[in-house]
Amino acid sequence: MKITPFKIVVAAILAVLALVAALRATTYFVSKMEYRSPDRASAPELTPRGQGQSDEHQAQVKKDAAKPYVEAEYRAFPVVGSRVAVWVVAQLHLLFAAFVLAVPIFALIIEFIGYRTKDKRYDHLAYEFTKLLSVSFSLTATFGAFLTFMLIILYPKFTNYLMSVFSPTFLPYVLLFFAEAFFLYTYYYGWGKFSPRVHLLLGLGLNVVGTAIMLIANAWLTFMMSPRGVSEAGALISVMDAVTNFTWMPINVHRVIANVAFGGSVAGAYAAVKFLQAKTDEERAHYDWMGYIGNFVAISAFLPLPFAGYWLAKEIYAYSQTLGLTMMGGAFSWLFIIQAVLIGNLFLAANYYLWLGMGRVEGAREFQRWIKYLLVVVALCFMVWATPRSIIATVSEVRAMGGGAHPALGFLGVMSAKNTAVNILILTTFMSFLLYRRTGKIATVAWKKTGNAVQLGIFAAAAVTVIGLGILGYFVEAKVRIGLSVPQVGSVLFAMIAITAIDVPLYRNATMSAEVRWGRIPAISQYVLIFIAVTFTWLMGLMGYVRSGLRQHWHVYGVIRDTSVDAFTPTLGFATKIVSVTVLIFFALIGFVFWLATLHDKKNWDEREQA
Amino acid sequence: MKLRVPLLAKLAVLVVATTAFYTYVGQMVPQKEVYPPVETVIKADVTTADMVKIGQDIFNGKGLCTTCHTIGKKAGPFRFPDLENIGARAATREPGLSDVEYFAKSMHEPDSFIVPGFNPGMPTINKPPIGLTEQEILCVIAYLQSLGGTPNVTLATKHRYNGGAEAPVAQAAP
Numbered sequence: 001m002k003i004t005p006f007k008i009v010v011a012a013i014l015a016v017l018a019l020v021a022a023l024r025a026t027t028y029f030v031s032k033m034e035y036r037s038p039d040r041a042s043a044p045e046l047t048p049r050g051q052g053q054s055d056e057h058q059a060q061v062k063k064d065a066a067k068p069y070v071e072a073e074y075r076a077f078p079v080v081g082s083r084v085a086v087w088v089v090a091q092l093h094l095l096f097a098a099f100v101l102a103v104p105i106f107a108l109i110i111e112f113i114g115y116r117t118k119d120k121r122y123d124h125l126a127y128e129f130t131k132l133l134s135v136s137f138s139l140t141a142t143f144g145a146f147l148t149f150m151l152i153i154l155y156p157k158f159t160n161y162l163m164s165v166f167s168p169t170f171l172p173y174v175l176l177f178f179a180e181a182f183f184l185y186t187y188y189y190g191w192g193k194f195s196p197r198v199h200l201l202l203g204l205g206l207n208v209v210g211t212a213i214m215l216i217a218n219a220w221l222t223f224m225m226s227p228r229g230v231s232e233a234g235a236l237i238s239v240m241d242a243v244t245n246f247t248w249m250p251i252n253v254h255r256v257i258a259n260v261a262f263g264g265s266v267a268g269a270y271a272a273v274k275f276l277q278a279k280t281d282e283e284r285a286h287y288d289w290m291g292y293i294g295n296f297v298a299i300s301a302f303l304p305l306p307f308a309g310y311w312l313a314k315e316i317y318a319y320s321q322t323l324g325l326t327m328m329g330g331a332f333s334w335l336f337i338i339q340a341v342l343i344g345n346l347f348l349a350a351n352y353y354l355w356l357g358m359g360r361v362e363g364a365r366e367f368q369r370w371i372k373y374l375l376v377v378v379a380l381c382f383m384v385w386a387t388p389r390s391i392i393a394t395v396s397e398v399r400a401m402g403g404g405a406h407p408a409l410g411f412l413g414v415m416s417a418k419n420t421a422v423n424i425l426i427l428t429t430f431m432s433f434l435l436y437r438r439t440g441k442i443a444t445v446a447w448k449k450t451g452n453a454v455q456l457g458i459f460a461a462a463a464v465t466v467i468g469l470g471i472l473g474y475f476v477e478a479k480v481r482i483g484l485s486v487p488q489v490g491s492v493l494f495a496m497i498a499i500t501a502i503d504v505p506l507y508r509n510a511t512m513s514a515e516v517r518w519g520r521i522p523a524i525s526q527y528v529l530i531f532i533a534v535t536f537t538w539l540m541g542l543m544g545y546v547r548s549g550l551r552q553h554w555h556v557y558g559v560i561r562d563t564s565v566d567a568f569t570p571t572l573g574f575a576t577k578i579v580s581v582t583v584l585i586f587f588a589l590i591g592f593v594f595w596l597a598t599l600h601d602k603k604n605w606d607e608r609e610q611a
Numbered sequence: 612m613k614l615r616v617p618l619l620a621k622l623a624v625l626v627v628a629t630t631a632f633y634t635y636v637g638q639m640v641p642q643k644e645v646y647p648p649v650e651t652v653i654k655a656d657v658t659t660a661d662m663v664k665i666g667q668d669i670f671n672g673k674g675l676c677t678t679c680h681t682i683g684k685k686a687g688p689f690r691f692p693d694l695e696n697i698g699a700r701a702a703t704r705e706p707g708l709s710d711v712e713y714f715a716k717s718m719h720e721p722d723s724f725i726v727p728g729f730n731p732g733m734p735t736i737n738k739p740p741i742g743l744t745e746q747e748i749l750c751v752i753a754y755l756q757s758l759g760g761t762p763n764v765t766l767a768t769k770h771r772y773n774g775g776a777e778a779p780v781a782q783a784a785p
Contacts, residue, residue: 232738232739273618273622276618277618317732320734320740321679321691321732321733321734322675322678322679322734322740322741325678325679325690326675326678329678329690330678331643331645334640334641335640337640338633338636338637338640341633341636342633477689477728477729482730527621527625530622530625530626531625531629534625534626534629534630535629535633538629538630538633552645552647553646553647554740557740558738558739558740559739561739562647567647568644568645568646568647569644569645569646570644571642571643571644572637572640572641572642573637573638573640573642575637576633576634576636576637576638577634577637579633579634579637580630580631580633580634583626583630584626584627584630587626591622
């Protein structure tokens with residue numbers, strides 16, 4: 001728009017008019033509020049009714065003046081209530097925080113690979129992942145501040161208690177937050193501006209500081225679940241004990257792994273969106289590769305996640321059997337059936353994506369013929385895992401079954417069957433990875449037959465061990481059965497490590513039978529990546545709920561009781577609705593983050609006008 | 612004319628449909644709200660029969676006993692001891708302890724005696740998070756006695772944890 005002198009004069013007149021109006025309004029307001037002494041007041045003589053009203057007013061003034069200060073225990077949030085409000089804000093903060101902590105971990109690893117191999121593609125990829133960070137960091141901080149205010153306003157007494165216990169941790173937390181901002185923005189804006197080693201060190205600093213922040217925040221929330229370092233009445237004895245409470249380290253480990261899985265899946269979804277928007281084959285190839293790496297990160301972290309989950313559950317049981325049994329056998333037991341559906345879907349989708357990816361390479365038919373068998377195994381394990389111990393049935397059906405458990409299917413509802421199913425699922429998905437890795441490659445080492453045979457032997461031994469121990473679990477007493485999950489998990493971990501250790505040298509100098517044609521993958525694969533990201537996010541929301549809801553009517557389990565109107569455990573149906581709302585808000589916001597990241601690549605306005 | 616659906620619409624449908632599916636799964640499982648335990652008012656003049664009834668309510672509610680224990684479960688797996696006929700067995704569990712003393716000890720010092728074949732894990736019942744009062748514990752003892760035995764406790768019954776005499780120390784087996 002062109003600015004002319006006439007327009008400036010009109011604007012100036014309008015501004016003066018607005019100023020005069022504002023001044024008039026202010027004087028009117030001030031004069032109305034002005035104190036008038038009674039002798040200046042032009043009040044008429046009081047009628048008996050007026051006198052009564054005046055006396056009432058005086059009495060109220062006197063009463064107000066004598067009112068004692070009472071600290072509010074709770075305040076209500078309109079419409080949805082305090083619990084739901086804090087729940088949604090806390091979950092959104094956590095989702096963005098998880099993303100902001102996860103992306104630097106794998107961005108740094110990818111950058112390091114690029115540095116070591118001198119392959120610039122990796123450096124560009126790491127930068128592309130990092131582009132998503134700065135806005136996400138701002139959103140994390142905003143939701144963090146929002147959560148803090150919500151806690152202070154809605155749960156003042158409980159927040160005050162947490163502050164009294166953890167006050168020495170707050171200053172380090174704030175300082176670390178500043179340090180994270182410093183490292184993050186220097187890492188992002190300094191890409192290509194520093195020597196590679198300095199830049200890698202900045203990335204390392206970002207990861208160290210980010211992890212330290214997470215460790216402090218985890219101390220607060222795990223203390224609520226498994227308090228330590230306080231007296232029976234809640235008085236602080238040791239801050240260090242309160243920080244290093246029973247579930248602190250298992251949560252730390254579980255969160256780092258889960259964050260990487262979640263961050264990888266969201267980054268993969270970003271690549272999928274870019275793939276679907278791509279105009280050229282070159283763009284499609286790049287974003288196909290990026291999506292593959294994002295998914296690889298997500299699934300690689302996802303495979304050991306159940307093991308970290310076992311450890312966390314074990315520590316919860318060790319801290320309080322009541323808490324453990326409430327989780328697995330009480331109010332929350334059905335939640336794990338929902339979890340089974342989610343994790344089953346993740347395994348199915350991850351395998352499907354890998355199988356679709358085999359099509360990128362000519363001559364993959366040799367491996368593709370195994371897919372149907374893998375699919376059968378994945379589906380069977382999924383069904384076993386999702387089978388509940390007791391079935392929702394009518395009275396007559398329960399009578400016919402002789403109890404809540406189905407005479408045949410009921411046997412699949414116990415932990416022996418479920419542990420077996422999830423371990424076989426992990427092994428099968430690992431096998432899919434291995435087959436995908438081999439497509440288009442021909443091993444050239446002299447010991448390839450022996451290597452393949454040993455790998456197959458390890459697979460078979462691990463599968464037999466897992467299934468055998470699962471069956472044994474039905475015939476031994478509780479004390480022994482609980483311990484059987486350890487060798488089951490151990491054998492799967494051993495198999496994955498040992499087979500990888502053989503596979504790397506086996507295919508080190510492999511010849512390629514065909515090129516990997518990045519970008520040559522059906523579009524549906526990209527929707528699968530987005531489906532995986534949504535499922536991961538929903539899973540995080542659900543598991544966040546069980547971790548927090550497990551305390552039931554306690555703010556701090558066994559120490560500070562929840563006496564608010566929300567001190568009951570809602571139905572799982574209600575909880576899943578809240579999780580869904582949170583997930584939808586998260587994806588609306590992450591869509592905004594994706595959009596901002598794409599702006600980076602757009603031409604400037606002037607350039608587009610000229611074009 | 613071929614209708615072209617914008618990518619944004621496709622993505623939105625995918626995200627909403629996935630979320631809706633999981634919400635639907637959440638509605639398919641049993642729906643139950645769990646409320647904080649209701650405090651039981653125990654009058655001073657309750658009879659032993661009343662205490663059995665009150666004890667049963669506490670056993671199934673505030674005491675959270677059914678989270679771990681079963682009564683009359685015929686086949687495994689058992690995570691914690693089944694309490695069928697515990698009223699008849701309790702007096703013989705630990706040498707030198709009466710049934711009342713055994714029950715009281717199990718609730719106040721649960722790790723001091725573990726039933727063979729099981730792991731320790733019972734919480735201290737008179738402390739948070741369960742935090743039963745001594746009167747409530749006596750009512751639970753009355754209920755446990757009724758499972759295969761004859762209840763005989765009253766609110767005046769004393770054991771070593773509520774001001775009664777120290778229980779005799781169990782003699783080591785020769």
